[in-house]
Amino acid sequence: MIVTTADYKANKAGQDGLFTVCSQECGQKMKTALAKEKDTFKEFSDIDRLNEIILRFSRNKDAL
Structure with a gap:
């Protein structure tokens, strides 16, 4: 790659x-x-975003 x-x-x-x-x-x-690799990285990125949402939700739930 250049x-x-x-x-x-x-x-x-x-x-x-x-x-x-x-x-x-x-x-x-x-x-x-x-293109396949790009899709694979997108899936990992989506999983990371989902984990962030779950973490934020669990923190907010504890504050309730």
Whole structure:
């Protein structure tokens, strides 16, 4: 992965990093794999948010 600098055209277009691949087929496979990873991290993020809500609720419940 190549991390783009703040003044790089790709970074300004919202691309924080670039991957070099050997073919369009490899590029598509990489894109599919990264989409799955992104979904996995989103699920963990959702679980973390749910845990925060539960913790806040339990603290507020104790104050009642």
